[in-house]
Structures are given as structure tokens and as C-alpha cells.
Amino acid sequence: MGQTHERVDIGAIIRGARATARITQMRLGATCGYSASAISRIEANKLRPEPSALLRMCEVLGIPPERMGGSAVPDEASVATVTVVGPSDEEDAVRRRKLLTGAIATTATAIVGTGTASAATPPGDPAAGLEDALFRLPDAEPAGLPMLTARTAAARKAFRAAHYTDLGRALPSLLATAAATRDVATGQARQQASAVLARAYVLTAELASKQHSDAAWVAADRALSAARDSGSPIPVGEASRVLAITMRRSGRCSAAVHFLTREAAELDAAEQRTAAVRTTLLLTAAYSAATGGDRSTALALLDEAEEDVERLPDVAGLFTVEATRAQVDVYRIGALNVLGTPDEGLKVAAGLNIGYMVSPERRARAWTDVARMHHALGDGAKTFAALRHVEQEAPQEVRRPALRALTSDLLYAPSRVQGLREFAVRTGALAA
Known part of the structure; x- marks a missing residue:
């Protein structure tokens, strides 16, 4: 049985802290993968934020996490105080159970930094094992640089293809082998091994960031340290x-x-x-x-x-x-979105040929920014069309927390979009 806590108005706490900090809904949303309208719904207690996003909001706004439920580790009584407007009580109960499981794992990780919290991460999270691996690398023997370089190239290929589950499985062993190789090497060989290790950590940070995992901090810091050692x-x-x-x-x-x-x-x-x-x-x-x-x-x-x-x-x-020029255009669309002027991105998007971009991961990122642009402009049909393109390019990309949040926000918008509900179930934004 969980502790009994006084019910809290999570939306009001977030809204008050955001107003005090003079942060717009768009700026707050950008820090945790939500749109401005999603933040508005969260503040109105009409949308439940994912636990990792909720903790990130607490960090950005300076809110003690325990204020969100009366305890540092949320229980069912505390995390269920935000009501999601959903199609049925049964679906809401499923969401509540998922939120509870994720909240316990995320909060435990935030408290201890290491340990077995990631074991409670919801199934299908490609970054689930990264945090444990970063603090306790598996045992590994050094490898020859050509073999190590080839393994890193294979991991990079998985990232660029948006095969994140494969990448998540490969990274712990790759990191351990690269570290072991660097540790026994000297001179130029050590510098070369450090460069390979740095790139393995870069991939780890990229994957962790996509999944909103705090492991990104550790991986990125170690990437830079190894990179500087490479010279x-x-x-x-x-x-x-x-x-x-x-x-x-x-x-x-x-x-x-x-x-x-x-x-x-x-x-x-x-x-x-x-x-x-x-x-x-x-x-x-x-x-x-x-x-x-x-x-x-x-x-x-x-x-x-x-x-x-x-x-x-x-x-x-x-x-x-x-x-490339296409990359500049994608970043311009994204920047205009978070600046609150998505209409300025329409002309840029019209001249962008996403099909010519070099990898599924980059093409999916481009379609994501286009989806956010149309969503900010209130065009649900074009938003959904762009999300479908993300799925076609990279099915695992569309299951990222930020994309599921966007899908959920679109799902509960006033206008109905044909096929959206099935898409939300398929991508994990809505319980089946």
C-alpha cells in the first residue's frame, strides 16, 4: 500500500512557478519535448505529463519534486491526481499504471544516480539499460583498433537508420570494449582508441537524449573527456x-x-x-x-x-x-517553432526536399519539425500527415517521448483527424 498524500494541483503548481520564472509555455515545453498547447493542457490538469518530463519541469522551474505528490517517490495516490481526458475509464487506468511504473523508476534514478532503477523502465525503451551500463560497464577485453572501429561504424549505422533498439543493445558492450582498449593502449594508439570511445559515448548521449534519459549528461561529459584525450x-x-x-x-x-x-x-x-x-x-x-x-x-x-x-x-x-543546406533549413524551421513564429517556417518548409536527406534519422527529424510547425499553426491534418512521414521513415523515432506527447496533444484537440487514434495506439501514445 502506498502512503496517503494530500491531493495536489500539479497544473497550478507548474503554472505558478512558470509565471514566477517568466517562462513562456513554449519555452517550458521545448525543454521537455512538449508543445505550448500541451503545457497549457497540463496546467489545466487535462493532460498528464510523462514522469521524466514532469521531473524536468521541476528542474527547470525550481520545484521540489516532492511537491508533485507529497513524497520524493510518487505512489498511485499522488500521481493519479492529474486527470487525463480520455475515451474510457479503462484506458485511463492503464495510463495511470504506466505512469506509476515510470515515475517510480525515474524518481529513484534522480535520487541515487545509479542502481537498478532502469530495470523498471517501461518495456521498449531503447535507452533502458544505458544508465546502469554507464556506471557499471560490463567486463570486456581490449580489441584491435580495426575491429573496434568497425563495431563503432555498425553502431553509427544503426543510429542513422533509427534502429534504436539494436543500438541500445549494442552500446554497453561497445563502450566497455572501447574503454578497455583505450586503457591498455599508449601513444598514438591510445589517442585513436580515445577517439573511438568518444564517438561511442556520443551515440550513447544521442540515444539517451532522444529518450529523455538523464544518462545523456553522463555520456556527453565522458564523450568530451575522451575526445579531448584523442587530440x-x-x-x-x-x-x-x-x-x-x-x-x-x-x-x-x-x-x-x-x-x-x-x-x-x-x-x-x-x-x-x-x-x-x-x-x-x-x-x-x-x-x-x-x-x-x-x-x-x-x-x-x-x-x-x-x-x-x-x-x-x-x-x-x-x-x-x-x-548541408537542408540541415540549415530544418534547424531554421525548428528555431522558428520554438520562437513562437511557426508561420515564418512555411516558406522554408515549402522549399525543403526531405527525401534527399542522407539518413532515415535525419529525415524523421525534419518531418518532426514540420509536424510541430503545422501543429503550432492549428492544422491537425497536416500535423498528422507529417507524423505519418516520421513513422514511414523511422518507426522507432515516432515512439520517442516527444513524438508521443505531440500525438497525444493532437489526439485530444477539438478537431478529429481520421486514422489518428489508430496511429496513437500503434505508436504508444494511447493505450490499446
């Missing part, structure tokens, strides 16, 4: 980018922009590959500035990145993102 500017740039993403997601947008622009300034703009990495840092900095509400900085950084890609020949082989 190569390209892994340093790649690791800096994922660390800045974790900073932005925790609400430290200005710090992320400062960090990224400083790192970008240290990269050689005359050398093709370092210049391409520099461009990806500028794009991430632009989105971070937009998330922080700094429109002028965001647009200036986007314009600078656009100038860079016009000077660059086509650059293949960047690790998780690309430095």
Missing part, C-alpha cells in the same frame, strides 16, 4: 554538440550557446571537415538560442551556418548530423 578537433566538436544539447534540455540555453560558439571558434574554418563540424555547432547553438527566447542570436547563427554551407562542398561522413 583530434573533430571528435571534440562532435562531443561538444551532444553536451550542449543536454545543457539546453536542462534549461541552460545561454550557457549552451556560449559553449558552442566558443568551441566553433576554435575549429579551422578553412579545412573541409572541421569547417563542417563547426557548422553543426552553429546550428545547435542557433536552436539553443531560440529555445532560450533569443531570436536575434538564433537567426544570426542560422545565417552564419547558411553562409558556411554555401562555401563548403558536399561533406559526407560526419558522425551523426550533416552540414
